[in-house]
Amino acid sequence: MRRSFHVTLAVAIAASGVGISAASVSADTKPGPGQVAANRSAQADEAERTLDAASAAKAGSSSSNAGICSMYVPTRASITSPYRAINVPLGPNCAEANVELAAWEAVHPTQGTQTFMLYDGSSSEPWELYDFDAVGKWSWNPEGAFDANFEEVAQYGPYSTDVRYGSYGRVTATRSGSKVTVRTTAMRYWAGGSKFIGWSDARGQIQWRTPGSSTWNGLKEVYSTSTGTYSYTYTTNASREYRVVLRPMTYIWESTSPAVRR
Missing domain, CATH: 2.60.40.730 (SOR catalytic domain)
Structure with missing residues (x-):
């Protein structure tokens, strides 16, 4: 079922006419704010396309998934270096609900969208935090979650993370x-x-x-x-x-x- 889900999803995304171009960031070389902003914009576009494709694949289905999905994002984060990757796993309830795709958007109260956490067949992803990121309370808002049959799954959220300097x-x-x-x-x-x-x-x-x-x-x-x-x-x-x-x-x-x- 996992392979069928991602093959179908890839076909749906390809049909949209836009390829996936997720940018990865290495901890070895710290990119500038402009490059990170471009990378995150690409990741946000990918998340939106992926979620739209999953929603489109579900169209017409009358079945539903009664499960729920959460992620374990920390309530506080400390900036103490130019870059750090904070591991953010999904909760075990996501696996229980057979979740294959889930996303949360991080929003700063005055600086807007900061980043996305997109879980596409994974149970854990790194939150890439840079020292030029906005400090303050970030809100992690649910953006959508789907199981292997493209049924939408409820999400916990919003979560809150207080980001400050160490x-x-x-x-x-x-x-x-x-x-x-x-x-x-x-x-x-x-x-x-x-x-x-x-x-x-x-x-x-x-x-x-x-x-x-x-x-x-x-x-x-x-x-x-x-x-x-x-x-x-x-x-x-x-x-x-x-x-x-x-x-x-x-x-x-x-x-x-x-x-x-x-």
């Missing part, structure tokens, strides 16, 4: 007698340079705990400088572990540094 923190602690100085560094991803830079005006908290304990205590609020640094000195004779917890901002994710002992 961050990380570092902390060092030095002691001079009973005085301990804790220095923190906040870093955030900068898409303009495709690298991490100092996170200016980062907000967070220096925390401490007794070695062996699992309970962290607040020590000092952090307000980083223009280079992402902050320093605090206080008096204690106790041996303690320190970390910095950076709070999220609208387009930057939170992070927690490794702990140091002093």
